[in-house]
Amino acid sequence: MEGEKWVLMVTAKTPTNIAVIKYWGKRDETLILPINDSISVTLDPNHLCTTTTVSVSPSFPHDRMWLNAKEISLQGGRFQSCLREIRARAQDVEDEKKGIKIKKEDWQKLHLHIASYNNFPTAAGLASSAAGLACLVFSLAKLMNLKEDNSQLSAIARQGSGSACRSLYGGFVKWTMGKEENGSDSLAVQLADEKHWDELVIIIAVVCAQQKETSSTSGMRDTVETSALIKHRAKEVVPKRIVQMEEAIQNRDFSSFARLACTDSNQFHAVCLDTYPPIFYMNDTSHRIISCVEKWNRAEGTPQVAYTFDAGPNAVMIARNRKTAALLLQRLLYNFPPQSDTALDSYIIGDKSILGDAGIKDIKDVEALPPPPEIKDNMPTQKSKGDVSYFICTRPGGGPVVMSDETLALLDPLTGLPK
């Protein structure tokens, strides 16, 4: 193969996910084995996803990777774990059209070029690493013709980024913590696909943060080491909630789903606060969003919207259905209108059709929004412009897919370099 010039490549698209029963704390730092099960909802890749092109060529002198068009190092232990695990499972590959044959033992010598792109801001606290590592593993598995199914692949993605394992499926996904020391049974299983409960609508508030955040890796290590409550959470509280959440999803029982998602998000942030030194991921804006949702839910007597927050101040809100989502968007825009120099079109992104359902065409409609009835008797609400950067409207979505349209590849099919 030496001296040959061909480039073989695969492009795939992988969703991000949001945990509704949270993963926080590892029992093994290297293998990334968690101290409890977790459950997530996969977000529609049309609005939030990673696209990755992986390519192999005998002309590549070493492995290289580009993220959002900028070359990054592949030397990190987590990338290396994933690459090693996948190469170890590589199979014979034949592309008859291009006249390419790769024997499984060749994969140990061949080098890779990888290009990855997020269709949403990286490091805005939107689980970009989960989608990214899942996409890396999924696309490499396709390139190298692995026989493993997505669940087995999830155990590899897990070693790149814990929550990445849950991005191998669409819909509703459980990461079972497993019992084996080598982590072979710590993997994702699909509880239900995205069509099972297709009424749900998701609105994400990307909240402006003033303070630098604690990384989730060091944060969860500190929690496991110092929190007096985390063990009780992992051993006593979460196992019951996992069973209840599986039931709620199975029965499309929104009230139970919302109650579990909200309380588990709050408890995750509670154990962060119980860490020493304490970790604060939510800020005053996050608190105000929670108050807004809680007031409304209480006024309705039954939950309309669930909220959940990851390791940052952004709120992920899950509405019962489209009608509720429109009412939620009205409330959010009433409390958090865009700054005067922000166009509504860039303030509400993703599935903008919910704006229409909410009866909002332009900024004048936002300004004309009446206070929601549940705050009628209270003091005039302080409207905070600039506390939210933008909102993303989306829904539960599907799992990873290979993109057969080669024009969508991020690498040049001749050079294997970023386009």
Next chain:
Amino acid sequence: MEGEKWVLMVTAKTPTNIAVIKYWGKRDETLILPINDSISVTLDPNHLCTTTTVSVSPSFPHDRMWLNAKEISLQGGRFQSCLREIRARAQDVEDEKKGIKIKKEDWQKLHLHIASYNNFPTAAGLASSAAGLACLVFSLAKLMNLKEDNSQLSAIARQGSGSACRSLYGGFVKWTMGKEENGSDSLAVQLADEKHWDELVIIIAVVCAQQKETSSTSGMRDTVETSALIKHRAKEVVPKRIVQMEEAIQNRDFSSFARLACTDSNQFHAVCLDTYPPIFYMNDTSHRIISCVEKWNRAEGTPQVAYTFDAGPNAVMIARNRKTAALLLQRLLYNFPPQSDTALDSYIIGDKSILGDAGIKDIKDVEALPPPPEIKDNMPTQKSKGDVSYFICTRPGGGPVVMSDETLALLDPLTGLPK
């Protein structure tokens, strides 16, 4: 006695206190019996206290009370519990000079006038009800010549406001939760008086709050009913911390004291967050104060300052000694300078001499403060004017005292009405 015109009165001054192992959660709502022991530091009554004058006269047609010169109702169950318990223990009283004789059975028929005054803003989250109820019970006990000691009186004050029982002593005080169903053994004991550890200096940041706070009464009820972590805290975590905190106080071991106070404050706020709906008492300013202290403590390698927050955003910081307190004040003023229209003299209140130790004479000295060394390499700190209303400098202080100087009484000795 009918038709007589005399007025007999007693004036007392009672301190407020700040818990360093927190009380949160009742096992009996009426008797106010807690689910765990707690430990507090009594604050110097020169800076934070309640003064109460209680008076009795055969000419008073019914019980009346004034708080900060405004008449308030005494009909609340908690006031009534305290009055009933004290009247039941009243003894014969004789004032030979005034020629007054009250037999113990007369107390059931005689009515009281009570006037109370806080030398600090009421309802600014500074435990005004603790000092207030303690002072009410203490002064009535003196008026009615009760034989009970302060510990026994604390069990009465407890029924007015839980944390009030800890204000019956100076220095370091433990409220033992007790076992009896009638609450007779749920009372305060002094661990050490204020002279035992007289190096400590306390700085309170009164933080501006945007949101209305959840009352601690309803907040702790909600926590007991809904938090999945509160039982574990009360049964497993707090008992160990109580033993450790008693040791730390006994040995004047500031490192242990600080670590326990900070982690227990954080855990109290963690169980608030684990409540449904979640309760937020700390805000972004509280978080920034914690970060400021934690960064400094970490840089020094050993704790210089402990922090603790009650059911509100105000920070109570306890410094190792005067030198540390001066360094703390520099850091606080660097991060939270007064607004341009606020005089330094009204921004730092209480023991202003610490300003001198910090080398700060006027606002120009505040503006000239260099960034503390521990943040040198970081981004330029955002200075927030207006996030803190003012700082109170104080120290651990003594318990309740009777004020023999009758000119300090809040009621007119002839009419029994507010002066």
